[in-house]
Amino acid sequence: MISARAAVLRAAGQDPQLTDIELRDPVADEVLVRIEAVGICHTDISVASWFSKVPMVFGHEGTGTVVAAGPRAQDRIGARVVLTFASCGTCANCAGDRPAYCDQSTNLNMRGSRRDDTSALRLDGQPITGGFFGQSSFATYAMARSRNAVTLPEGIDPALAAPLGCSVQTGAGAVLNVLTPAADDAVVVFGAGAVGLSAVMGARIARCRTIIAVDPIAARRALATELGATHTCDPADTDVPAAVLELTGGAAAVIDTTARPEVVASAVGLLRSRGTLALLGLGAPMAELPVALIMAKGITVRGVVEGDSDPHVFIPYLADLHLRGELPLDKLVTSFPFDDFGRVWSAAKAAEVIKPVLVTSD
Incomplete structure (x- = not known):
């Protein structure tokens, strides 16, 4: 188990609150990512307003470094990745390079994990719902899979890379x-x-x-x-x-x-x-x-x-556009300390910030 700080939704309709959680070790093709930056998206706010499988951790624009990996994971430890939407990899749409329309998309992205021993997250020793967009990255650590962890090129600021996972690619x-x-x-x-x-x-x-x-x-x-x-x-x-x-x-x-x-x-x-x-x-x-x-x-x-994207192809392309000066992500992003989550969440709900990105201090 690894300890983490996370924004946990404890009751439907309330705002998530920062608290301490734990994550189990990665299994199969999972990767454990130390989150360096995570964007707040309108989808997080919208779904949190009605989601009932609480406690729950949202967040789906995470960027960070792989620190542990399951035996079937394709991502090497130490790789910097941006986390994006989850897909099954086996249905006809995934096989046809259309993972945004994966047959299991709703289950994998919107419904969250089961609250049993298969859940990656624990609160006060008990499993809680996670796996939002295959990541639940409103946390200092997040669990994802190789399919939704996209390796980033050298030189891109993680705070600017975070919205590539959803908003920008969409x-x-x-x-x-x-x-x-x-x-x-x-x-x-x-x-x-x-x-x-x-x-x-x-x-x-x-x-x-x-x-x-x-x-x-x-x-x-x-x-x-x-x-x-x-x-x-x-x-x-x-x-x-x-x-x-x-x-x-x-x-x-x-x-x-x-x-x-x-x-x-x-x-x-x-x-x-x-x-x-x-x-x-x-x-x-x-x-x-x-x-x-x-x-x-x-x-x-x-x-x-998700922009009809194959994220392992399109996100690196977008990152390259940014590095060449053709996609000025810095004009969209306003960075805030992760510990200011509550204040920033309120600002995002009020549409006071275009793309708020929370940056961890680790």
């Missing part, structure tokens, strides 16, 4: 892996949080001629411009459909990160014929769509999970 991947726009295409992004801004950067990397970011917060619109948006819109005082159509005549692609039904429904009208609406946000489960318009214009409505 937003950038939606553009670079799914939409693949041409240089003369127009792309519209609703929501300028970490995922939306990553999509903006992806569209800039793709050299799109027009990149429009829509967000009600002035500071986020300003950052979107800095990261590559050619235009921004404040939905509070702008007729967004009219502005977008005037600028583009119809966009090739619209990306929604808000999961607001009214935004999703209106986004369809911004697309040119045979355009694509990519849905990235986790939120409202239903939205009314203009079916007649979708049919008449041949529009595609496409759900995107």
Whole structure:
């Protein structure tokens, strides 16, 4: 057993609180990772608001160093890794290099481990729920598997690498892996949080001629411009459909990160014929769509999970883009001491910080 400090959710609807836990030794293909940095993602906050299998440790953008490994683990001790989503490795989607759509994705990422001796985590000597996104990295140590521990190149700051595990690969991947726009295409992004801004950067990397970011917060619109948006819109005082159509005549692609039904429904009208609406946000489960318009214009409505990424391929690519200066992750990330978890969690819930990353002192 190894002792760790972790943010534990003790009751559904409450905020996680820092406390001491223990982790068992890794088995099979598991790797024990000393966490150096971990991002707070909207998904952590959203799921923690209703999750009932408590006590539970969340966190799914961990970065750190492998300190122990099971007998079938592929990661060497001492490797610096970023932790990402879990996948089974054996279903048809995993075999087809589509692990984001793994048949076991919900079980492996969202439901957590069983609270029995198979659980990696212990609180006061008793097993607790862990394994969120195959890692539960709101802790100074986390257990993952070789499939969701991606080796990082030398020279990247762990605090900047952390959001590659989810937010950045989701937003950038939606553009670079799914939409693949041409240089003369127009792309519209609703929501300028970490995922939306990553999509903006992806569209800039793709050299799109027009990149429009829509967000009600002035500071986020300003950052979107800095990261590559050619235009921004404040939905509070702008007729967004009219502005977008005037600028583009119809966009090739619209990306929604808000999961607001009214935004999703209106986004369809911004697309040119045979355009694509990519849905990235986790939120409202239903939205009314203009079916007649979708049919008449041949529009595609496409759900995107984790940027359609094969993380062992795409995350190193993103890390290389950052090291070459083409993906300025430092513009997204604000670092905080891990011991300030409670304050930072509250700031993340209030959308006061775009991408908060907690850095351990070890």
